[in-house]
Amino acid sequence: KAGVTQTPRYLIKTRGQQVTLSCSPISGHRSVSWYQQTPGQGLQFLFEYFSETQRNKGNFPGRFSGRQFSNSRSEMNVSTLELGDSALYLCASMFRGQTDTQYFGPGTRLTVL
């Protein structure tokens, strides 16, 4: 089975721009969660989508948004980028059955200049 894929792997943007990141979950997984990883704050939960519905949202400003498509692929969008948004953005997929195991992708490294 193919793992979680994220595109692009690296991205450089300037302040004020917006960015869209993409995540394809493992086949059969309908839950997709997004996390932000920074050296200072560690891994922080952004949001989870299941069956195209946002189930939970972390403590991030409204500039961070996401969506999920009918094929379970997910995108997250960050508008009006700030320097502090530079981070590794990780996507995790889960079957959401008897196990709570979340499988992470390699991440998208976003640098905001």
Added chain:
Amino acid sequence: QQQVKQSPQSLIVQKGGISIINCAYENTAFDYFPWYQQFPGKGPALLIAIRPDVSEKKEGRFTISFNKSAKQFSLHIMDSQPGDSATYFCAAAYSGAGSYQLTFGKGTKLSVIP
């Protein structure tokens, strides 16, 4: 508010030794406690996980010990190898609300020296 506290931040262990990483949580509603391993340039990978109804779980060289009354859990890596050098994260989740949000500790950078 940091709900999962992890220590130490960094750890150096001789090859063949035991690596021990500790975590403490605050929210008694947490019911799932996984450990993740992350190598540079990669996403975290699940190592082993435990639920509060058991006190210990072992998978190969990796063991989780869980103390529900103390709200603490730890990862033991037996016979540590240089290939185990990575950053380890403990996490906790509460599945009752219909979402599986993982709350992570800050991570422990493990270096296993030959």
